[in-house]
Amino acid sequence: MLLAADVGNTNVVFALFEPDGQGGFVTPPRARWRIATDPRRTGDEYAVWLLQLLTIEGVAREDITxxxxxxxxxxxxxxxxxLCQKYFGVTPLRAGEGKASWPFVADVDQPSSLGADRALNILAAxxxxxGDLICIDFGTATKFEAIDFNGTYKGGSIAPGINLSLDALVGKTAKLPRIAIRAPENDSVIGRNTEDQMLIGVFWGYVAMMEGIVEKMKAEIGRPTKVVATGGLAVLFDDATQIFDEVDTDLTIEGLAILAKLAAA
Structure with a gap:
C-alpha cells in the first residue's frame, strides 16, 4: 500500500491508497486522516497517532511499502x-524532487517558486x-491555477483564504465578534444584526471575488474552460455559485498517488 502525506500550512493530511494491479493506485483513497500542522511534532509523536489509526483501519505497518x-x-x-524510516523502514519520496519531479511544464517567470500543493493540483486536475482548466484550491490561501490542454501551468493568482479574511476583520477591530464561517441562511445581502452583516460581507464578498477572477481568467484563456474546485472549504461554496464544473476534495492527495505511479515507471 501507498501512504501519502500532504503537509499544508494548517493541516497535514495522510491518505492510504491500495494498488490497482496496473502499477497505480485505487482512488479515492481507502482512508484519510488529518492532524494540525506543527513543525515541532516529532517522528515518534506522528507514529503514536498514525499507527493507532492504521490499526483501526486493519492495516499493519508492514503493509505500507x-x-x-x-x-x-x-x-x-x-x-x-x-517517521517513515524509523517506523516503516521506507525512505519516502518527496514530491518535486528526484524520481518524483514534476512531470509538467511550468510556463511562469519563477517555476521554482511553485508550491507543492499547487503543483499536485495542476498534475491531478x-x-x-x-482540456483547459481553472483549478481553485480553498485552503489557508485560495489559489487559482490556469492549466492548458497540454497540462502546462500558465500561471494563476493567490488570495487570502476566507478564514484569513475573517481573522483580519476580527483582529483589526475592537468590537466585532468572532463568528464561524458558514453559508448564510438566505441570499439577502442586507443583514439585520452585526453577526449576519459580517457573515454576508465575508461569504458573499468571497463568492463575488471568485466569480470575478474566474470570469476574467476564462476571458484571458479564450477557450472553453472547465473549473475544478478542491480544498476543505470547496463544498461551502458549491451551492452558492454556478462556476464550479467539478468539486473534487481529494484532488491534492490523489496528485500524490499519480506522482508515485509516475516515479515508479
Missing part, C-alpha cells in the same frame, strides 16, 4: 522523514479532467 509526501512547511520535513 511506499511513502510519498509533499510539503509547504520545510521545518516539518525532517520529522516526517524520521490535468490527469483526471483534461
Amino acid at each position: 511506499g511513502i510519498i509526501y509533499a510539503s509547504v512547511v520545510p521545518r516539518a520535513d525532517h520529522n516526517l522523514t524520521v 490535468h490527469h483526471k479532467y483534461g
